[in-house]
Amino acid sequence: MSLHHGVSLEATDRRPTVLLVDDDEVNLLMTAAALRDRGFDITSTTGGEEALTRLASWTPDVVVLDAIMPGLDGFETCIALRNMPGFDNVPVLMLTGLDDEASINRAYQVGATDFFVKATQWSLLAGRLRYLLRASRTRQELERSKAKLARAQDLARMGSFDWWQEEGRSFVNGLELSEEGLRVFGYGPDDRVNLRDMLRMIAPTDREPLVRLARQILYQVSVIATDVPMTLPDGRFRIIHVEAEPEFDEHGHCCAYTGIVQDVTDRRIAEDRIRHLANYDALTNLPNRRQLIWRAERALEFGRRLGHQVALLLIDLDRFKVINDTLGHAAGDELLMEVAFRLRGCVRHCEQLFEGVIETAGSRSHRTLEAVGRLGGDEFVALLPEVADEADAQRVATRILEALREPVVVAGQDCFATASVGIALFPRDGNTVADLLRNSDVAMYAVKSQGRNDALVYTPRLAGRGREKLALESALHKAIERDELVLYYQPKVDVASGKMVGVEALMRWRRGDLLIQPADFIPVAEETGLIVPMSEWLRRFHRREHAQPHVRAHRPDRADLGRRARRRHPAQHDPAGDHRDGPDEGPAARDPVAAPAHRDRRADRRRRLRHRLFVARLPHVAADRRGQDRPQLRARPGRAATESCGCYRDHRAREVARPQGGGRRCRKPTAAGRAVRRGLFADAGFPVQQAAAAGGHPGLDGAGRAAPQGSMDSCELQGADRYR
Amino acid sequence: MLTLQGENGRGLTTQGAMVDLNNSGIEGTATKPVLDAACMAELRALDPDGKAQLVKRVLATYQASLAKLVGQLQLARAEGAWDQVSRVAHTLKSSSASIGALALSGLCADIERLLRAGDSASALPLLEQFQAEVSRVDDAVGQTLQHLEAAAS
DSSP: OOOOHHHTTTTTTTTEEEEEEEHHHHHHHHHOOOHHHHHOEEESSHHHHHHHHHHOOOOEEEEEEEESSSSSHHHHHHHHHHHTTOOSSSSSSEEOTTTTTHHHHHHTTTTEEEEEEEOOOOHHHHHHHHHHHHHHHHHHHHHHHHHHHHHHHHHHHHHEEEEEEEEEGGGEEEEEEEHHHHHHHTTTTTOOOOOOHHHHHHHHHHHHHHHHHHHHHHTTOOOOOEEEEEEEETTTTEEEEEEEEEEEOTTOOEEEEEEEEOOOOHHHHHHHHHHHHHBBBBTOSBHHHHHHHHHHHHHHHHHHTTEEHHHHHHHEEEHHHHHHHHHHHHHHHHHHHHHHHHHHTTOOOOOOOOOOOOOOOSSSSGGGOOOEEEETTEEEEEEEEESHHHHHHHHHHHHHHHTTTTTEEETTEOOOOOOEEEEETTTTOSSHHHHHHHHHHHHHHHHOOOOOOOOEEOHHHHHHHHHHHHHHHHHHHHHTTTOEEEEEEEEETTTOOOOOEEEEEEEEETTTEEEOOHHHHHHHOOOOOOOOHHHHHHHHHHHHHSSSSSHHOOOOOHHHHHHHHHOOOOTTTSSSSOOSSTTSSSHHOOTTOOOOOOOOOHHHHHHHHHHHTTGGGOSSSSSSOOOOTTTOOOOOTTTOOOOOOHHHHHHSOOOOOOHHHHHGGGGGTTSSSSSSEOOOOOOEEEEHHHHHHHOOOOTTTTSOOOOOEEEEEOOOOOTTTGOO | OHHHHHHHOOOHHHHHHHHHHHHOOOOOOOOOOOOOOOHHHHHHSSTTTTTOHHHHHHHHHHHHHHHHHHHHHHHHHTTTTTHHHHHHHHHHHHHHHHTHHHHHHHHHHHHHHHHHTTTTHHHHHHHHHHHHHHHHHHHHHHHHHHHHHHHHO
C-alpha cells in the first residue's frame, strides 16, 4: 500500500517531511526551528483535528504527536491516523512527559512507532526521527521484497515451511506453512495444517518409503530434497517438491528444518514428455533409435556378462515408398502405425523407459530390454536380449513376416506391407551395436535383392559383396560432387553417305587415373538412386550446351542428348509412352498398392532410363566388354585413331561400318530414313570437358575452335570451352 | 548590550542578558533569575544569527499563550474543574521550561501531579505561588521583548 511512499523516500537528497502536532505553541515553534535546522522539512499544527485534516491530502515521512493536547489528544489522533488508508506504516513519534509512564504505554497501544520525552535536547529528537525514518524505509523495503517473494512464490507455486521439534515431543510434529505454502496444498491462509494432514495426502504405497526416507534424513541430519506425489484435499493429484535444510541450535544440534514446498507437477509432466519425446517415436510410440541403441547396448553388456547371445532383427518394409507416393503420407503413417502395432505383438515388448542404470534385480532383468523400435522411415528393429541360437531369432522373424502377411487397410484400401528382415547375432556377427546394425542391414539388403518378403541371417559372404558395393557407392556420390563425370561425344555417321549427322554424348567416370565404363557404375547408381542426380547433371550440361548460339545454329538433326537425358519424374507419366518394352509392364505392374508382388515402377523407370541413357549408346569398337549384342563398328584400317582423343581428326574419313550381332540396336532410322552409325573409334568419342580444360584438342585449333574438317558441318564444336 | 550578541557570541551575551534581567527592577527574594540563562542560550542557539527572530517570536508566543492559559486556569479553578486546571498546568509546564522559566515550570509540574492524583487541597497553596511566579515571568519576558525591540530598531 505504501509502496509509492517507499520509492519516494529513496531520493536521499530530499529533506524528510515531518508533521509536528503540539498545542503548546512555544514548544511547537522551538521544535520546528530546531528540526528545520537539522535538515527536516517541518509542517506545524496545534491540534489533532487540524493534523488529520492536513493528512487527508498529504503523507509526511514521519508524524510527531504531542501526547497531551486539548481536544483530540495525541493518542486519539494516532488511532485516527492509523485508520486512514496508507498510514498503517508511517512512523509516528509520540512526545510524552518525563515521568509519564502511562502515556508511554498508551502510545504503543495506539500504534505509535516510538515515544520521546519532551525536552529541549533537539539533537536527540532529530536523531530519533532519523532512526525512525531509516527503520521505516527498511521496513518498507522488507515489505516490498516480502511482497515480491510472495508473488514469485505464488507464480512458482511455491511456499515456505518450518518443521521443528515441539517441547517434550518427538522431532517431527511442529509444522508451519507460509500463506503461499498453504496455497500450494490448496489451503486458505487461515487454515491450520499439521504433519498428519500432510501424510494423509500421500498414497499409502508412497507413504511408507517416504517416512523411511524422512527417518533416514533426520538421522543423518542431511538436506531434504524429494518429490512427493500427493492427492490434495480438493482431489487434485500433484507432485510436490520438498526441499529443506536443517537448522541448528547453539549446541550444534539440529532443532528444525526450514525450506520450501513447490508444486512441480507441470514441470514433471513436461520433463516426462521431453524424456518420452527423446526416447520414443512420436508416430508409432515405439522406442526410437536412441532408446533402441541404449537398450541394445545394455543387452550386449548383459550378454557379455552372462554369456548369452543377443539378436538384432532389422525389419525394412517392402515398397513402403510406393504406398507413401501413391496414397499419400497420411496413409503411409497409418500403415506404419499398424505395422508397429503388429510388430509389438511379435516380441515381449517392454514399454518401460530406460535411462541411466537399470536395476539389476534378478538375473533375468535384461529381458525387460526386449522391444521393437523404429529406427526411422520404414525401418524397424526387434531387439531380442537373449536367444539360444539363430533359430530363435529366425522364429521371431518368421512371426514378424507372418504378422505382416495380412493386408493392412489404409485409406480404404488393402495394402500388403511385407518386410525384409536381416538378422545379426551377438557376439557372432558383431561385438557392438553399430556392427550388429550394419550386418543386419547387409542381411536385410540381401533379402531385398533376393525378392523381398523374407528373412536372412547375416553371413560374412553377404558382407563381402556389400562392402565392395558400398565403397563404389560412396565413391560415386563423390564423383558428382568432384565433377569426375565426363561426357564423351561420339559422332553419328550416316552409313549410306558416310557423312556425320550428329553426335551422341556418353558418360564416363574418371576415377583417379581410371576411366570407368558405364556398365560398372550405372547399376549401382540406379540402385542407390544416384541415377537421378546424374541425369540432372547431364541435363544441366546439355542445357548449357544448347544455350550456345552457334551450337543451336549447327544443331544435329537429332537432339539425342537432350531427349534421352530427360529425367522422368516418378510422378510424371511417360509422355512418349514408348518404353513399355519391359516384361513387367501392364496395368498390374503400374498399381503396386493393389499388387505388391509386382516390381517397383520407379525401379523400372530407372532401368529404362539407364537403358536409354547408356546401354543403347555404347558401341565400343575395341574395348567393348558387353558382348556380341553390341554394335561392332570397325574403323578403316590405318585410319582408326586408337590414341585417346584422336578421333576428331578422323571424322572426315568415311567409315565403313559393319554391324555385328545385335547391330540392329544401333541402326535407327532418321527422319530421312537413313541408317546412322555411331561410335566409330576405339575410344568412342572424345571428352567434352577435357577438350575445354586442355584449352584445345588435337582436332581443335589454338582458340579451341574445331578444325573445319570433313563432314563435321552438322556438329561444329566452335569454342569448345563454352560447353563447360 | 544586545548589539554584542552577534559579535561576541553566546557566553558573553548570555551573561549580559542575565545581568540585565537581574538588574531590571524585578523585586524578588529568589537569587535565581526568572528566566534561566542556559535555557535562553539554547533558545538563541536555535537561531544563532537572529535572522528568523526566533527568540522574539517564541517569547511573544509565550506571552500570548501565558495570558490565555492563565485565564483558562483561573476560570477552571473557579469552577473547580481540576482536570482542566491540570491540563493547563501541563501545557504551561513544558512551554515555561522551554524559555527557561524553570520556577514556573516546576510549580506547574507539582500542580499537575497533585491534581492528577486528586489532591486539589495540596495544590491550592501552590496555585497561589503560581500566580505570583506568573507575573514575574510575564514581566521578565515583557522586558526582554522590549530590549529586543529596541535593539532591532
